[in-house]
Amino acid sequence: MTAALSRILTTLRSGLFGTRANTLVTVATVLLLSQVVPPLVRWAVLDATFGGDAAACTRAGACWAFVAAKLRFILFAFYPPGLQWRPALVILLLAAILVASALPRLWGRPLLVAWPLTILACWLLMQGAFTATPIPSNQWGGLPVTLFVWAVCFAAATPIAVLLALARRSTLGGLRTFSVLYIELMRGTPMVGILYVAMLILPMALPDSLSVDKMLRAIVMVTLFWAAYIAEVIRAGLQAIPPGQSEAATALGLGYWRTQRLVVLPQALRIVIPGMVNLAIGFLLATSLLAVIGIFDLLNAARASAADPNWLGFYNEAYLVVAAVYFVICFGASRYSQWLEGKLAGGRTCPRTA
Amino acid sequence: MIELEDVWKVFGADERAILREARRDAPDEAVLKRLRAVVGVAGASLSVGKGELVCLMGLSGSGKSTLVRLVNRLLEPSAGRVRIDGGDILSLGPKALRELRSRRIGMVFQSHALVAHLSVRDNVALPLEIRGVARTKREDRADELLARVGLDGLGDRRVGALSGGMQQRVGLARALAADPDILLMDEPFSALDPLIRHDLQTQFMALSRELGKTTVFVTHDVDEAFRIADRVVLMRAGRIVQTGTAEALASRPADDYVRRFVRNARLPACDAQPSARVRAFA
Known part of the structure; x- marks a missing residue:
């Protein structure tokens, strides 16, 4: 016990004060923390208000009572309160399919079938299917919108991205040129620009009789936009597969598509999973840009919650809650990516006894 | 079984122009260079009998790996004919070609x-x-x-x-x-260390003898070729220089290139002579 303790102390001492530079950094960090932490604790805990209404909140400390009162709004925004079990169910469904997709054990055909079904179920739930009054998408908001747009766009963009990546490596010149132009065009445009196209230009381009829901337009454009980024990541994976692999598959009598499907893509996609997760994290945060076309995603809902006349101006608290939600998802994804990388690498190189 | 008749394979942007130049008696190197031509196989003719094991041998870049890929059309010949059991495989459509590859021709590669x-x-x-x-x-x-x-x-x-x-x-x-009736082996043992290579050769010879597959075996290792082949085909710069049994190549080399190639080769011991097998399957 004492031995373990002294070992920990030794490690700490050498880590914090081992060299002159380490000592300097340690002292500087402690000084900085001593300036930052006490006011933060005072604001978040000591002077904070945990209950009551807006009048009970002092401006000196955090007003967690606001969060308690408005959490529902932050999560679901303007969705009709009586029907909020629907978006709650959507969150659960999406969480379930994401977790299922994250487990290598479950990778296979059933999952590919489950994805479109889940998306369809979520869309129907949000729309208020089987109720007297359908709920238009401008009443959707909060976390389900963020998660839904993210999951749908990423799921739909991936197959498009695979085709783009294959096209970019194709021997057919026309196809290759199209793919390069498409990818460079999309990557050279900011996502806000793409959202404005969805909002303003797409309705003009479509005939009057064909009015497409704003949410759907945004989803389509974001999907096309993300596909370009994902395509480049997948192309990197395709390039990592030795050309001998396709040659051997051809020699076995496989045609182009079966070679890609059975031999090349399964290996290439495994390689790029960490890169894909990295993209997915960036994309989740990018969904907050949906606010510019008036969609109440999580961040926008939080902003709107502090505009309630009864609870005016508690932006800090609202944004902190949202930041925490984003952080939990992104940190989880990042840890998952590391775990998976280790697992896949282990499966390839570690010898197993028979 | 397998017949290659005056097959050519050239690489470059304009295959026809390259082929026209390369086929002349004295090709103009400057023209070929301008066309960025690589001549892989230059007018090779070869027939492999049923159950025979033929080794394609030569230095790197001599066209042996290219030639073996023309048999199952992993590469499309620029000119010439390729027949299997008398049937022209160059006229096969994509589906029939896939069928041929999946049912009749097995292939082993060096790696990956x-x-x-x-x-x-x-x-x-x-x-x-x-x-x-x-x-x-x-x-x-x-x-x-x-x-x-x-x-x-x-x-x-x-x-x-x-x-x-x-x-x-x-x-x-x-x-x-x-x-499959036909095995194509593209330097299958070249990347292995000598002891394992020897073991695998021994095992392959036994298996090959037992199964009687018609085999085209590519190697740059003259000992390997002499050890396992019924017939050895020596290639240089895309052309077939000499074809014959190990003894024939060793005792009557066609030119200096062949002589240099076989000078230090070990001829197989009598019990390892594979030629008995040819007679058995002829």
């Missing part, structure tokens, strides 16, 4: 040809899966072949967990899975 995410058994069973053979049946066949190449009980391993020599055995088992 196994599918990394599949188990050893699934790799061997892949050609059967392609043909729609039921799971239990193809797995039984795969296990049988694994036992044949000396890998009993390793079917559940990942291919990445095997050594180079074991991976080549898996490649051979996979090439045999569809029970």
